[in-house]
Amino acid sequence: MPQLTTDMILVMAMIGIAIFLFIVEWVRVDVVAILMMVVLPLLHLVTPKEAFSGLSSNAVVSIIAVIIIGAGLDKTGIINRLVGPILRLAGKSQSRIVIFISLTVAGISSFMQNVGAAALFLPAVRRISKTLKIPISNLLMPIGFAAILGGTVTLVGSSPLILLNDLIAPFKLKPFGLFEVTPVGLALVASGITCFVLFGRLILPGSKGQEGEQAATEQAQEPNHLLAELGRPWELSTPEDFTHYREPVTVDNLRRRYLVNVVALTEPPDFKVLGPGPEQEVRSRVDLVVYGQEKDVLRMAQEEGMTLKPDLEVFKGELAEHASGTVEAVVAPRSHLVDKTLNQLDLAERFRITPLAVYRQGETYRADLGHLPLRVGDAILLHGTWRRLQLLHEEGGLLFTTPLDTEQMRPEKALFAGLWLAIALTMILVFNIQLSVCLMTGALGMIVTRVLTIDEAYQSVDWRTVFLLGGLIPLGIATEKTGTAAWIAHTVLGAIGTVEPIVLLAVIGLLSTVFTLVISNVGATVLLVPLVVEMARAAGADPRMAAMVVGLATSNSFILPTHQVNALYMGPGRYRSVDFMKAGSVVSVVFLVVMIAMLYLFF
Amino acid sequence: MAIITISRGSYSKGREVAEKVAQRLGYQLVSRDVLIEASDRFHIPEVKLVRAIHDAPSILDRITHGKQCYIVYIRSALASRAKADNLVYHGLAGHLLLKGVPHVLKVRIIADLEARVAAEMQREDISAAEARSLLLKDDAERRKWTQTLYGVDPWDASLYDLVIHIHKLSVDDAVEFIVQAAGRQCFQATPASQRKMEDLALACQLKAELVKQDCFELGVTSEYGNVVVYVNKGGRHAYHLDAKLAALRAKLPEINHLEVREGLPFPPAAV
Numbered sequence: 001m002p003q004l005t006t007d008m009i010l011v012m013a014m015i016g017i018a019i020f021l022f023i024v025e026w027v028r029v030d031v032v033a034i035l036m037m038v039v040l041p042l043l044h045l046v047t048p049k050e051a052f053s054g055l056s057s058n059a060v061v062s063i064i065a066v067i068i069i070g071a072g073l074d075k076t077g078i079i080n081r082l083v084g085p086i087l088r089l090a091g092k093s094q095s096r097i098v099i100f101i102s103l104t105v106a107g108i109s110s111f112m113q114n115v116g117a118a119a120l121f122l123p124a125v126r127r128i129s130k131t132l133k134i135p136i137s138n139l140l141m142p143i144g145f146a147a148i149l150g151g152t153v154t155l156v157g158s159s160p161l162i163l164l165n166d167l168i169a170p171f172k173l174k175p176f177g178l179f180e181v182t183p184v185g186l187a188l189v190a191s192g193i194t195c196f197v198l199f200g201r202l203i204l205p206g207s208k209g210q211e212g213e214q215a216a217t218e219q220a221q222e223p224n225h226l227l228a229e230l231g232r233p234w235e236l237s238t239p240e241d242f243t244h245y246r247e248p249v250t251v252d253n254l255r256r257r258y259l260v261n262v263v264a265l266t267e268p269p270d271f272k273v274l275g276p277g278p279e280q281e282v283r284s285r286v287d288l289v290v291y292g293q294e295k296d297v298l299r300m301a302q303e304e305g306m307t308l309k310p311d312l313e314v315f316k317g318e319l320a321e322h323a324s325g326t327v328e329a330v331v332a333p334r335s336h337l338v339d340k341t342l343n344q345l346d347l348a349e350r351f352r353i354t355p356l357a358v359y360r361q362g363e364t365y366r367a368d369l370g371h372l373p374l375r376v377g378d379a380i381l382l383h384g385t386w387r388r389l390q391l392l393h394e395e396g397g398l399l400f401t402t403p404l405d406t407e408q409m410r411p412e413k414a415l416f417a418g419l420w421l422a423i424a425l426t427m428i429l430v431f432n433i434q435l436s437v438c439l440m441t442g443a444l445g446m447i448v449t450r451v452l453t454i455d456e457a458y459q460s461v462d463w464r465t466v467f468l469l470g471g472l473i474p475l476g477i478a479t480e481k482t483g484t485a486a487w488i489a490h491t492v493l494g495a496i497g498t499v500e501p502i503v504l505l506a507v508i509g510l511l512s513t514v515f516t517l518v519i520s521n522v523g524a525t526v527l528l529v530p531l532v533v534e535m536a537r538a539a540g541a542d543p544r545m546a547a548m549v550v551g552l553a554t555s556n557s558f559i560l561p562t563h564q565v566n567a568l569y570m571g572p573g574r575y576r577s578v579d580f581m582k583a584g585s586v587v588s589v590v591f592l593v594v595m596i597a598m599l600y601l602f603f
Numbered sequence: 604m605a606i607i608t609i610s611r612g613s614y615s616k617g618r619e620v621a622e623k624v625a626q627r628l629g630y631q632l633v634s635r636d637v638l639i640e641a642s643d644r645f646h647i648p649e650v651k652l653v654r655a656i657h658d659a660p661s662i663l664d665r666i667t668h669g670k671q672c673y674i675v676y677i678r679s680a681l682a683s684r685a686k687a688d689n690l691v692y693h694g695l696a697g698h699l700l701l702k703g704v705p706h707v708l709k710v711r712i713i714a715d716l717e718a719r720v721a722a723e724m725q726r727e728d729i730s731a732a733e734a735r736s737l738l739l740k741d742d743a744e745r746r747k748w749t750q751t752l753y754g755v756d757p758w759d760a761s762l763y764d765l766v767i768h769i770h771k772l773s774v775d776d777a778v779e780f781i782v783q784a785a786g787r788q789c790f791q792a793t794p795a796s797q798r799k800m801e802d803l804a805l806a807c808q809l810k811a812e813l814v815k816q817d818c819f820e821l822g823v824t825s826e827y828g829n830v831v832v833y834v835n836k837g838g839r840h841a842y843h844l845d846a847k848l849a850a851l852r853a854k855l856p857e858i859n860h861l862e863v864r865e866g867l868p869f870p871p872a873a874v
Contacts, residue, residue: 247795257827259860296860367829367862371870 007482010043015484015527018475022519029520030464033471045478054473055466058436059163063469064461065439066156069421070112071460072446074120076414079108083124094134095197101125101139102146102196106189109150110157111421113462115333115564118147119399122330122572126401137205140573141583142196144565145558149192149591152552153185154178156435159469160525160554165435166473167529168547170480176548178428178435184552184598191594195587203583205575230326230356230366230381233263233319234297235289236306242284249304252278258300259366260292261354263383264315274318275352275384287314291326291356291383293366324385326356328401330571331378333564334464335397342380343370351392353384361576377561379571401572413451420445465522472526479530489534501541502600505549508532509592512553517562521554528554545599556591558584605790606690606800607708607781608697610757613741614722615714616769616777621693623778628785630689637680637692674752678874679811682804688792698762699753703872704803705796708785711763712777715770802826805857806874812851818842822873828859833873836866 014036021032041051054060073079082104090100101121109117125143129136151158155165155178165175196204243249251262255278264274265288273280282288289312290297301308312319331337337345347353358365358372359379365372374380379401382389393400424442427433447454479485493499499507508528515524528550536546557563561570561580569575607624611617618634625632678700684690685701692701698709716738723734749757760766765784767777784790792800802825809830810823822833834844844863852858 247793256829259829299859361865363863365862365864367831367860368824368826372864373867 004487005482007045008484008487011045011478011482011484012488014040014043014045014475015479018472018523019519019527022523028464029523030468030471032523033468035471036475037467037471040474040478045482046474050477050481051474052470053477054166054470057166057470057473058434059159059166059473060466060470061436062156062162062439063159063465065436065443066111066162067113067116067461067465068443068452068457069424069439069446070116071457072417072443072451073108073112073421074116075410075452075456076417077411078414078417079120081411081414083121087128092132094132094138095200097128097132097134098139098142098196098200099193101128102143102193103189105143106146106150106153109147110153110185113465114147114151114158115568117150118144118565118568119332121147122399122401122568126328126572137573137575137579138200140569141204141575141579142193142200144569144573145192145196145583145587146189147565148555148557148563149185149189152188152555153182155181156439157185158555159465159522161551163469163473163522163525164529164547164551167476167526168533168544170477171530171533171543173533173544173547176544178425181548181552183602184548184595187594187598188552188591191590192587195590196583199586203586205579205582230291230293233289233291233312233315234260235287235309235312235315236297236301237287237309238282238284239305239307240284242282242305244284249282250278251276251280251282254282254290254300256368258292258296258303260290260296260300261356261383262288262290263354264289264318266314272315272318274324275348275354275388277348289315289319291354318385322386324383326381326383327389328359328379328381328572329392329398330401330568331374331376331380332397332399333376333567334462335376337374337397338376339373341371341373347382347392351384351388353382353388353392356381356383359571359574361570376567377569377571399568410451413449416449417446417451420449420451468520468522472522476526476530479527485530486534486538488531489538493535493538499539501536501539501545502596504536504539504541505546505599506592506596508535508546508549509553509556509595512550513556513588513592516554516557517560521557521563524554525550549595549599552595553592556588556595558587558591560584605706605708605785605792606685606688606701606704607692607710607785608701609691609693609781610696610698610709610711610763611693612713612719612745613738614719615712616774617693617712619774620712620767620769620777620781621691623774624781624785625691627778627782628689628691630691631684631687633681633684633690633692634694637677637684637694675807675811675814675874679804679807682800682807686801686804688797688800696749696753696757699749699755701800701803704800706790706792706800708765708781708790709763710781710784711757711760711766713766713768715768718770798827801857802828803874805855806830809851809855809858810874812854813842813844813847816842816847818844818847822869824870824873825858828857829862830858830860831862831864833864833867833869839863839865 018032018036021027022029037051037054040046041048086100086104087097090096105117105121108120121143125139126136128134129139152161155161155176161181168175255261262276262282264272265276265280265282266272266286268283268286297308300306318324342355347355355369358369359381360375360377380398382392384392389400392398420442423445424438427438427441428435443457446452447457512524512528515528529547532546532550533543536543558566559581561567561575561577566580607630609617609621609624621634622632624630681692681697681700685692685704698707701707719738720731720734723729723738724731727734729737746757749755755762765780767780769777805828806823806825809832810821813821820835820838824831824833832844832848834842839845848861848863852861
């Protein structure tokens with residue numbers, strides 16, 4: 001048994017600080033990683049070269065390339081074109097739709113960032129829900145879980161797995177191949193989907209057995225009704241004496257007073273204003289179009305003496321479906337809009353877009369929207385012309401759940417995109433070249449063949465992920481180099497005595513699951529892999545297998561909506577945290593059982 | 604057509620000024636009867652309310668919400684009175700209780716300490732030293748009270764529109780000034796400012812009803828009867844807020860729309 005040294009204590013202290021900061025989130029997780037990158041060489045726990053070796057690691061280069069390849073596929077609209085044929089295959093049954101779409105998402109997710117794959121399918125799922133009248137909450141959660149599970153199918157599917165080879169390198173273990181995890185991953189995807197197909201009625205929100213079904217479904221759909229109601233335009237005209245003996249009435253006044261949103265009005269003599277700013281005055285004898293709940297609109301018409309028209313008249317052309325409409329936009333994870341208020345965004349002035357309502361955690365907010373700080377997963381109902389909405393979309397930060405037809409796609413490049421993905425995969429599988437080199441080749445190929453420009457490629461790279469991975473790798477090196485991992489492993493095993501390898505793997509799986517729920521999946525992987533490798537060695541189990549369990553189980557993040565995919569689907573799916581706990585705990589247990597069983601059978 | 608709040612210390616002639624102003628303008632005069640109404644409405648012994656508005660909240664009371672809920676009741680009672688407009692309120696913190704309403708004329712009446720000592724000696728039949736120490740203690744208590752509850756010092760002149768020192772100026776002078784000021788355009792109720800007053804009264808009333816049902820740590824805002832209830836994370840479930848609000852909504856027809864926001868910072872305007 002190794003002796004406890006000062007260096008080991010220092011490393012453990014750094015691990016403690018890292019975990020503490022991950023949990024309290026005083027600074028963002030990637031900043032914690034950079035902190036490790038800087039402090040470890042200062043304490044002489046790693047050499048300066050090692051400290052920054054993470055940035056040039058296989059994992060970081062691979063993830064940059066994977067993100068670029070994903071962006072390229074996205075740009076060509078290749079994935080949207082998959083949706084049509086899949087739907088035809090799936091038919092109209094909910095179970096079949098869940099199975100087919102989940103499988104597709106899982107497949108895409110195995111080569112893309114999970115949240116990217118999930119975001120791509122959001123508009124399609126929404127459309128399916130609308131046309132087939134299936135509550136969206138019955139679809140999104142299974143599909144979101146499939147996106148997370150899809151990350152376990154290949155070694156580039158999720159950040160923890162990409163990291164794995166770099167983390168086991170110091171232990172002189174044989175690196176994993178791209179598809180070495182595939183059997184387990186496929187079993188996990190299959191079991192996840194099966195869970196929802198078989199027990200969906202029990203674990204999904206809004207369907208609680210036969211008896212209360214009707215009421216529960218109604219309840220779950222109520223917000224959707226509200227949104228549907230909010231999404232109907234009403235045209236009114238103001239009377240002759242509208243502005244007599246009173247202070248000027250502005251668009252903002254009407255919104256505050258009656259919770260109705262003016263989206264268009266006429267200005268004498270004959271101007272038409274679309275998406276008027278809050279300060280815009282409403283004059284006498286003008287026509288205006290508002291969005292709002294029926295009772296509010298009627299109350300306004302009555303109190304203000306306005307005439308309600310049966311249909312759109314003056315604005316029939318401008319507000320026709322081909323020119324403008326309402327969309328639901330979701331605040332994306334890591335969006336720059338998080339914590340900003342709608343007042344700060346000032347969509348009306350900047351884009352002539354009117355926010356109608358905000359949906360969060362089962363609540364529709366309509367009053368005093370301007371001061372609401374936005375959060376990830378908030379769904380905002382927006383009205384504007386398609387062109388304006390497109391401009392807003394291009395600014396980024398919002399995911400539109402209704403696809404905009406005018407999106408700048410490069411469908412003609414789909415062939416090239418597919419070709420380069422195939423080339424990268426062939427290089428990995430047939431020629432056995434290092435992962436990062438193959439993927440970077442694919443990414444470069446897409447740029448050279450103009451699937452996306454080099455600037456678009458740079459923009460798509462998520463620096464937060466890059467530094468999170470790059471910064472935590474030296475912590476893994478330090479844990480191994482100073483013998484801390486070995487010491488903890490021996491101490492723990494000394495305390496619990498000898499255990500069966502299969503029990504050890506199960507415990508590791510459980511530990512990883514807990515860690516990934518509390519700290520980030522990457523953090524959990526970096527901290528646990530050196531530890532479990534030493535433990536497995538000491539207990540006579542396969543150290544590679546132990547590392548693989550960590551890499552897989554850190555994707556077992558279903559119980560809390562902390563995983564980015566879950567956070568993203570929470571708003572559009574109208575889920576509450578409780579819903580994730582219910583369905584997530586079932587899937588999590590199945591995940592652990594299936595994973596351990598598969599490892600036992602196959603390895 | 605204004606609301607006048609007169610903040611005063613003990614023996615500062617504030618009551619006299621308030622009474623005369625109300626008489627001159629024909630306004631309603633409100634002070635302790637606000638407390639009585641509050642206790643009537645919420646079945647709290649008046650003596651407790653008086654203590655609440657006078658003694659600085661002790662540590663214990665801050666934990667059990669004791670004094671804060673009494674303040675809520677008083678505020679609700681005052682706001683519902685002020686809704687009717689044309690009102691003179693005298694007493695501590697009226698200007699703070701009606702925060703955010705534009706047509707409130709905020710007056711503070713202070714008096715020369717020697718004159719107050721003399722008045723107290725006469726009334727309580729005590730020595731000058733005793734009277735002085737009692738007055739200083741009373742001043743300190745009132746100061747502490749406003750500081751704990753509202754974070755401001757009642758002696759800060761910038762809280763008021765008028766500060767009148769009754770020393771060289773007589774009570775009648777003070778009344779004259781206040782009546783003149785109350786006639787200015789800026790203190791006349793407009794439809795917008797009246798609406799604010801009504802919204803404040805509605806928010807106060809809803810909050811008082813919720814506090815009565817043991818829901819603390821809430822913030823309530825109202826704008827044109829569109830009410831938003833802010834509650835700390837987890838509070839919504841713990842307080843069974845949805846059920847209580849549904850019942851209250853039926854009771855308060857002024858509420859046009861009601862939303863609950865959980866885990867968000869309370870806006871400064873929330874009561």
